Amino acid sequence: MRIVCIGGGPAGLYFALLMKKQHPSHQVTVVERNRPFDTFGWGVVFSDATMQSMRQWDPATAETIEDAFNHWDDIELVFKGRKIRTTGHGFVGIGRKKMLNILQERCIELGVELVFETDVQGDQDFPEADLIISSDGVNSRIRHKYADIFKPDMVMRPNRYIWLGTDKRFDAFTFDFQRTEHGWFQAHIYRFDDNTSTFIVETTDEVFKAHGIDEMDQDQSIAFCEKLFAETLEGHKLMTNARHLRGSAWLNFGRLICDKWSHFNGQSHVVLMGDSAHTAHFAIGSGTKLAIDDAIELTRQFDLIGHDKASIPAVLEAYEEVRRVDVARIQNAARNAMEWFEVVGTRYADTLEPEQFMYSMLTRSQRISHENLRLRDKHWLEGFERWFAERAGVSPAPNGSVPPPMFTPFSIRGLTLKNRIVMSPMAMYSATDGLPDDFHLVHIGARAMGGAALVFPEMTCVSPDARITPGCLGLWNDEQAKAFKRMVDFVHQQTPAKIGIQIGHAGRKGATKVAWEGIDQPVTSGGWPLISASALPYLKHSDMPRAMTREDMDRVLADFVSATERARDLGFDILELHAAHGYLLSSFLSPLTNLRDDEYGGNHENRARYPLEVFRAIRAVWPEDKPISVRLSTHDWYEGGNTPEDAAIFARMFKDAGADMIDCSSGQVVKEEQPVYGRLFQTPFSDKIRNEIQVPTIAVGAISEADHANSIIAAGRADLCAVARPHLADPSFVMHEAAKIGYAEQAWPKQYHSARAQYVNNLARAAAAAPTGKA
Secondary structure: OEEEEEOOOHHHHHHHHHHHHHOOOOEEEEEOOOOOOOOOOOEEEEOHHHHHHHHHHOHHHHHHHHHHOEEEOOEEEEEOOEEEEEOOOOEEEEEHHHHHHHHHHHHHHHOOEEEOOOOOOOHHHOOOOOEEEEOOOOOOHHHHHOHHHHOEEEEEEEEEEEEEEEOOOOOOEEEEEEEOOOOEEEEEEEEOOOOOEEEEEEEOHHHHHHOOHHHOOHHHHHHHHHHHOHHHHOOOOEEOOOOOOOOOOOEEEEEEEEOOOEEEOOOOEEEEOHHHOOOOOOOOOOHHHHHHHHHHHHHHHHHHHOOOHHHHHHHHHHHHHHHHHHHHHHHHHHHHHHHHHHHHHHHHOOOOOHHHHHHHHHOOOOOOOHHHHHHHOHHHHHHHHHHHHHHOOOOOOOOOOOOOHHHOOEEEOOEEEOOOEEEOOOOOOOOEOOEOOHHHHHHHHHHHHOOOOEEOOOOEEOOHHHOOOOOOOEOOOHHHHHHHHHHHHHHHHHOOOEEEEEEEOOHHHOOEOOHHHHOOOEOOOOOOOOEEOOOOOOOOOOOOOEEOOHHHHHHHHHHHHHHHHHHHHHOOOEEEEEEOOOOHHHHHHOOOOOOOOOOOOOOHHHHOHHHHHHHHHHHHHOOOOOOEEEEEEOOOOOOOOOOHHHHHHHHHHHHHHOOOEEEEEOOOOOOOOOOOOOOOOOHHHHHHHHHHHOOOEEEOOOOOOHHHHHHHHHHOOOOEEEEOHHHHHOOOHHHHHHHHOOOOOOOOOHHHHHHHHHHHHHHHHHHHHOOOOOO
């Protein structure tokens, strides 16, 4: 084959040498616009996993790169006059120029043709090529030419950054946060050779402009940064190698993804690789990793499928299918890390103490978890756990056991919970005329006995026409109250747990079948009239709701108050108002479902008017010493709907009205929603509201193990974690998770003590029998 790599960065060079090494008969050319052995940039960071792959595919290159590496284990935080250091993180860095020189030399050794000082205009320059690798960077001309095929999605991020260097040798990956009169700056610093360190300075666009940096030239910008970080630099200067750029060297990061990565132009197959296909923010240092992994995977697919011309289409299809998954995973983590630095000044820097700020920074991508930190630096984490426990009111003995964050108590108003785990309200669809029965008693009682600090029955409807399905719970008559009383008394008398009640009204999502008969499908008989903010059906074939009148509002408000009074008299410990998931109150909050043109529609204040009327009315009759939480859909996941920014506005309104907590869910407002799932995908919404609005929050969604909960609570992303489906699968979820992480202080019901030792021993035997992964 005749292969041409346009662009002499890591992707193009490494693919060229791998293909030439694997298949010496191929004619492989790399075309680069710069001069031989000339490049721009400072240092790059590698992961151990990428190096392991490089050792497998070309040991000679890997050995040369490793000989030039600078390795360090420590991360140091400089923040609010403190320096905090943790170890065990295992970074390796190398100068970008040094790395590319190594790859260039290896290409020459293997017989790859290197063509320099050639500015390629497009793929038409190589009509004889069978395969053209577009590795020409984030501003790829090839990608731009075929934009209608590749469908690139480039989003320019708001922060400004400048990529500098210094001759000070840093012995740790250092993050330095400095506050000015206009806001915060942060520096990302790491050494990459014997004499030089990368020094990236970043800030928000608002702070950048407030200091007039947009009017500064490069020398003035560098002088500003030297003065700002003078204490850390200790007299050393900052340097730039971007003199070739006109004007300011400050940049905005562009997040790039492409819908398609390959194309046949009529003569040659063209495929995107590296930054021309995707970008990952420097906050987790994965741009070079992605480029190298692209090159390895494309080479691997040629080895698997065939390395002749006829195999190219199948190879490119398989390459994209495999790489798209890993790139999405890395980009998701990079997005989390990037967004952390974008909001650090407004969300964390002014509110978190240095210890928790450090923890939040270390776990910013959500890829590093609590137990992963323990593996990296047990001493530091145990010190942090002690610090966290003391601030939660625990006073561990100097050498005594310290509870992990999820097992610390939490107090709000007069309520104190023994740990941070809540069993979410989950619809069971098993009531008759709203009446709880023995199933509900056993269901709730088992989870309360299983260690959850707070348990909720499913959303309890305030009237017969407030139900989602005929099987939903209700609290509108004395018979229901009597049945609930059994449940409340059992939890209080037989367990250390507390019990809450979530009250709501289904609105336009009511009169549907129970889930196993057809979720969201309208009942065929026995239904009831629906009401909502506006006359919009949930599904096209759902019953049409009536837009609520003032008379409807007054009646429903009275129903909420009546249910609250019953819940108060029954002794529930906490009340939650359901204003999420497209139900009645949610339908007022979302512009997708609220099309009203009166004082209850339009802007945020109007859309929140009726839900706040309901909230104030129930707060007035709920005991002063007991808290009320509000469940919100913090993202509608649909264009034109509420975003996390809108949710924060509503959260502040409810806080100002007296809400004690915000339960941060998302979605289910419109059926056409397009949620973006991922690891703890809803936790960032809780993080935003807790730390920007300064109100306690409950995190929900894909929280399925102690490691998740500990990470969320320790970082201050939520105060409580609501666990749903794992509690359905395991009523003793909390007790079992405590045993899995070796926390022995979690109580078991005295009747079950004989099983505890056996359970712990079985875990130990399973761990001992598990493969270690070592040869």
